[in-house]
Amino acid sequence: MSGPNGSETMPLFEAVHDQIASDEDVAALDDWLRDNPDGQRQYLEFVDMQHEIERQIAGVFSRGPDSRTENATSKAAADGFLFPIHSVRWKVFAIAASLLAAVGIGWWGNSRLDDKPIAAIDLDASPVSRVLGIVTASENGLAYSGRRKLESGSALRSGRVDLQSGSMKIRMESGVELFLAGPSQIEMNDPLQVQLVSGTVTAEVPDSVIGFAVKVPGLNVVDLGTSFGVSLPANGQAKVHVFDGVVDAEVERSQQRVRLKDRQTVLFDGTSVAESSYDQDLFVQPGMNRDAIPTTTGDVRFLHTPPTSVRVGQFEHDLVLCFKERTESTLLETDLPVSLDAPGHYRVKPRWQNFGAVPRGTLVDSYFIHLDAIGPEKRTREGSITFNRPILGVVFSSSLLKGQNEIFGDPRTAYVTDRTNPKSDPTLENETITLSADRRTIRFSWRIRSRSDQVRVFVAADR
Amino acid sequence: MPTELDFVSEYSRWENEVYRFILSLVPHRPDADELMQETAKTLWTKYFQAEEPIRSFKAWACQIAFYEVLRYRKSKARERLNFSQDVIEQLANARRQHDDALTERRVALQACLQELKWPDIELLRTRYGITPDEVSAATDSPAGQPITNAMSKRLQRVRRMLAHCVEKRIAGGTL
Known part of the structure; x- marks a missing residue:
């Protein structure tokens, strides 16, 4: 048998690696490897290389289940x-x-x-369509994944995110929040790893996620519970800065490992890391009004910027998405009728009679909740949204929603209106919804049927 | 006393090395996945039982993985053909011997991957990102035709191109 670049051994290596080798092939390889130091080295190089390709290209852990x-x-x-x-x-x-x-x-x-x-989160529900994260905010962002333009709410699967300008926030399904300042490119292939190709990425890693890594060629930045930024300019010299917590910066080639703590910065010159100065302009921490961000559980995700449309069929998603409409609060000039305004557990019956109202003179913020599942899937979506201010009213009847869209709806978003086809009006019929006793949490269990589910929640605004 | 954070830190750092070590010793990928899980369990338990400080987590973890591979091989002996015990031992030793060189090749490979053209990246992503049946569907290969028939030639070309690039970089000292 010849060497790995010959006509016999390389195909055998590949057959074993691709899991199509027969027992005879394995036996032949075993024979060839025995007492063959050069062959062993060649085989190890092959295995190592395939694994590294897999890790770099698709993420070693993103294979479909067998x-x-x-x-x-x-x-x-x-x-x-x-x-x-x-x-x-x-x-x-x-x-x-x-x-x-x-x-x-x-x-x-x-x-x-x-x-x-x-x-x-069922990350492997479908390996082909596996979602690794969603875009939750896009501020003047011009971004693509392949040929697909990315907007707030866009699902991200394995592949490259190319942010050409503006900024973008991504919530990975692992819970990690990424902030990109354009122009930047990242590769997402693994829930716990991002490859920075160019530009700057900041990661906020919740306590529950350990071992999240941002990689640049030759360097792994491994989180140990923190928020940190990595920048990779055109000269290839990466900078790592820790905003809060601890990270390990590991040089792959030399296996040098440097532990960084709060406000420390290091420069990676391609071979080693050394302490460096913090560049305020390089790393921009995502600024956001934390008070305005509700806590979500289950199948709900919060979008920091509204999507461009919530009309039926125009914003289909596997998740229930919630966003704050309008940045300014609204002072009610008249009583605002709502579908319900009292704590309790409700099953929405057909021809729901709206009851309750938010009194005039109240300053309110509105949040929109949207579920329009992809395809005919009937899986139930469950989850909750908890606000840090009281919920004053919940609206789900389509006539009320449509009437309020122009007043409370975000101007950047296209809603269902009286002029759109009434057959595609959202409906919450037969779905369940719960408003907690403290009025802070709304819970639901929705099994979308033929149309989308939409709800508007009014919460008290800070004066 | 080592803390749990120490373990997680060390494990996160060396996980891929241990996995590569296992992958070198077993010809069946699913076995490597299962073995990694078993090894992780054992590492977790033994890490806190160690009477002396573990000086090299990687070496220690690979040693434990080695014994897991031998144990696993024995338990699966009737199900499928694996490498023989002497070949496993020789590969494990060879892996230790060539560790630095393999690391160097991986760094070179990362640079080579950056040079790949988009269609080749897509091909590799298709190969490594989804299951064989789905690859078959995604590449318009005739129904029932195995993945390798549809893609093997292109894959072989890309693999050889990358191998050539790695050799060139190592020889030229440009990692």
Whole structure:
């Protein structure tokens, strides 16, 4: 048998790697490798290279499930892991959580491994359509993924995000928030890893996610619970800055590892990292009004900027999306009729009689909740949205919604109106909705039928 | 006393190395995935039981992975053909011996990947991102035709091109 670049061995390596090798092929490879140091080196180089390609191109953990990994997942579930486990890294943390739970150690303290949002997300529901994150804000952003233009609400799958100008915020399904300042390019292939191709990215990593990494060629920046920024200018010298918390900067070639803490900055010149000065203009922390951002659970995601349309069929998504309409609060000049205004659990019946009103003179903010599922799928969406101010009223009847769209709707968004086809009006018939006793949380369980589900929530605004 | 954060930090750092080590010793990818999970469990348990400080997490973790591979091979002996024990041992030793060179090649490969043209990146993404059936559908290959028939020639070309690029960079000292 010849060497790896010959006519026989390379195809054999590839057949084994591509999982199409027969037992005879494996036996032949075993024979060839035995007592063949040069062959062993060649085989290791091949395996290593394929794994690295996989890691760089598609993320080593983003392969679709096969029967064996499904079995492993089922086994893990049977062992007491309550959420789907789709990557080795997820697995070790699941294992850790499970072991800790078993021995009663609360080492992650406030990290909510057992109830954090990532636990509920079925990342591998469909490997082809797997969503790794969504764009939650786009400020003057001109961005593409392949030929697809990205806007607030766009789902992001494996691939490159090319932000040509403006800025963009991405919420990864792992819970990590990314902020990009254009021009920047990133590759997203893994829920716990982003490759920065050029430009600047800032990551805010929640306590519940450990091990998130931003990579630039030759350097891994691994989060240990923090927010940090990485910049990669055209000269290839990456800068890393920690806003808060701790990260490890690891040089792949030399395996040098530097631990960075609050407000520390390092420069990577391609071979090593060295302390550097903080460049305020380089790293821009995403500024946002935290008070205006509600807490979401389950299938709900908050968009920091509104989508361009919420008309039926124009903004289809696997998730329930919520956004704040208009930046300015509205002072009500007359009483505002709403579908309901009292805490309780409701099932919306056909021809719902609206009751309740928000009194005139009240200063309100409105939030829009939208579900228009992709295709005919009938999966139930469940979740909740918690505001830090009281909910004053909830509107879901289409006539009320349409009437209010011009007053409260965001001018950047196209809504259903009296002029659009009434057959495509949103409806919440037979869905359930709960307004908590403290008026801060709205919960729902929606099983979308033929049309979209839309709700407007009025909350008290700060005067 | 090592803390859990120490473990997570070390594990995050060396996870890929351990996985590569396992992948070198087993010819079946799903086995490597399962073995990684088993190894992670063992590492977690043994990390806190170690009587002496672990000086090299990577070396220690690979040693544990090695024994997991041998144990696994024995348990699966009747199901499918794996590498023989002596070949596994020789590969593990070779891996340790060539560790630096392999790291160097990976760095070179990263630079080579940056030079790939978009259609080749898409091809690799298609190959590594989705399952064989879906690849078959996505590449318009005739129904039932295996993935390799539809894509193998193009994949081979890209792989060889990358291998050539890596060799060139290593030889020229330009990583």
